[in-house]
Amino acid sequence: FVLQPALAKTGPPHSGALMTNMVKPLSILxxxxxxxxxVIGVIMAFRVRDPLFDFLWSTNWGTMIWLGFLFAVVGYAIGTSGSLSSMKVxxxxxxLAGQPPSxxxxxxxxxxxxRAMLLTKIAALLVVAAVVTMALAQHV
Incomplete structure (x- = not known):
């Protein structure tokens, strides 16, 4: 939402160098x-007293938690797909090695x-939905 429009304004001579230096560290992070x-979310779920995880299926709180987890996992998968598109670019x-593209x-x-911009925006929205869903779990 912020970085891509700024890179588009800098133009091809600068955006390529910036992206080359930023994509790998950002992807790792x-x-x-x-x-x-x-992983911490799964560990926390195992620390709840009910060993059969009935609370995840039988309570509104549990439904919100696993729904948020589902949003997070789907958002991660879509974000990874967007990252792969960026790596292809x-x-x-x-x-090209400094030559103009055909x-x-x-x-x-x-x-x-x-494609990368669309997928990363969708992933960001899904992650926000995951956070909001899990945060609202205590109020349902």
Missing amino acids: LHSTAWLTM LNIGRS AEQAADIGALQK
């Missing part, structure tokens, strides 16, 4: 925090960038 959050950019490569880059 986002993947590690997503996995850490999901970077690979095309590396193969018409076919430019079309591929544009399509992959649009």
